[in-house]
Amino acid sequence: MSSTIKNRSIVLAVRPTGVPGNDCWSEVSGPVQGVAEGEVMVRVIYVSIDPAMRGWITDQASYLSPVAIGGTMRALGIGQVVESRNKDYVEGDYVSGMLGVQDYATLTPDASLLKVDPALAPLPTQLGLLGMPGMTAYFGLLEVGQPKAGETLLVSGAAGAVGALVGQIAKIHGMRVVGVAGGKEKCDFLINNLGFDAAIDYKSEPDLSEAVQRTCPEGINLFFDNVGGDILAAAIKNLAHASRIVICGAISQYNTADTVKAEVDYIPILYSSSSLQGFVVLDYASRYGEAVVALKQWMTDGLVRPHEDIREGLENFPETLNALFTGKHFGKLILKLSASN
């Protein structure tokens, strides 16, 4: 079968400086790689478009090695097994893992390739609320952030995949929740659809620190930061005593140079006996199961809701990735590469 199928893939042509332009990427096409003993071939259906991708294409030490020049772009995705020479998989199995931005992934399954039950939830939701963003929100908020009822949470990137969930899970735990997002539509959505207590439209606020002070008059107890830059600086000026800053990401900084460097004034953290904690969700990989169970239950109970922004077509990967950095997306950003069955 293999030899008759064509595979298209997006490969990294040159490392970007700043926002990755179209010239960073090449689309290459050729016959699919044959399936060797122990391998499976997966037809990729959806790939997840994530802020972490910007770090993966930077030549800088991180929690994963950089994507090589000429290598297929790394991406978490969901697909269906079309050929198996591995006893644990049969044709038709749905799987999730690092499939890459390509039509077909031929790989040796390891612990990171998970079987997906399509009856659990729609496949895009399994890349969103029940996928990495869900894991990130769950462990980042509950394990690292240690929320307490009655405390005030500020979350940046609040209309994004992780931020929206962080706010909803924080509401379940009795926190007062303030979200930061870009534009009135997103802010209204946070309050009217997700139950946030207040929202800051960073695009319309002349003074972010003042806006944080106004919406968090007793100070921030917990800041869950996906964005960095100006909002982190504003939050640090409004810390309550013994507050916690969970650094989940710094998307505002990822495109500022060829290596990511983001500076923060830490003196207010010292004076307020606060903490700043870095967080990489992979540290919690052994506990993803418990998060899926909890999130699915909350979804069933209507306490958290999935929200996806699904684009189509492998050739639209560069534009879709950039939508993340310009805020031109609303919900978990996913690229659909082929039909779901």
Place this chain on the structure above:
Amino acid sequence: MSSTIKNRSIVLAVRPTGVPGNDCWSEVSGPVQGVAEGEVMVRVIYVSIDPAMRGWITDQASYLSPVAIGGTMRALGIGQVVESRNKDYVEGDYVSGMLGVQDYATLTPDASLLKVDPALAPLPTQLGLLGMPGMTAYFGLLEVGQPKAGETLLVSGAAGAVGALVGQIAKIHGMRVVGVAGGKEKCDFLINNLGFDAAIDYKSEPDLSEAVQRTCPEGINLFFDNVGGDILAAAIKNLAHASRIVICGAISQYNTADTVKAEVDYIPILYSSSSLQGFVVLDYASRYGEAVVALKQWMTDGLVRPHEDIREGLENFPETLNALFTGKHFGKLILKLSASN
């Protein structure tokens, strides 16, 4: 009695920018303040010269309000009651508290004025190992830093009052200890007298990050930072996974401007799942007693040793304070104002 005694005090004349020059201070002299009902008058014997003093004279929100222009310089000190109109104190009692840089402090005792037992240890040691530096090292290392046997600790300002104790307490807890200090004499002292495993002379190292990498080849598990600036930047480039940075102070930054602002690249903290925790010892005031007991026992057992640098004369306060910032001191810096009995 009061009216016949003259009091000299050091008052803040103008707020400094940068290192406080002599023009920041005035020495004023006049009759001592009379002792009202409920008050005591204390002859100040020793005052503690601390990095925190630089923050106290900056017009910036901190954990204590700034010293006012024209106000007596705030200082922790030890003295002896010379007149009491308070039933809880008698003439001859030794006390410690915020006595100020002056010959005589007339004040209403509150919870922060503690009686001192001169038999416990020499008075300077009660301002050092058994005083604030001791409390700071004890709670900062043990409660905030959470040391684990076998881990590597890096401590900056290692020959200073807090840093030397942090290293010694870490050794008691089975850590590998690397100290950063200025000059060969201090570095030799850390290794030969205090049992540190290695020392970095920041004055002779052309590349601090390389020096940290060389002395902490498996990365830093715990960084106890009194200094900030270059050594913090170097430490952040050498973090082990899930490492902790305890920010106790940032003495290198205190004189850089009229408000303290110190920036740190926090991306490596994110990527290594590490944390940066601010620490103010006053948060642990209710538990000082347990620290005094432990430190006194370790001192008796020869596991920690006091080390003071005692200068003399109220008029030498400005120069003594500046010795802190230029590293021209060795051990807990104390200014002696009058005879100890």
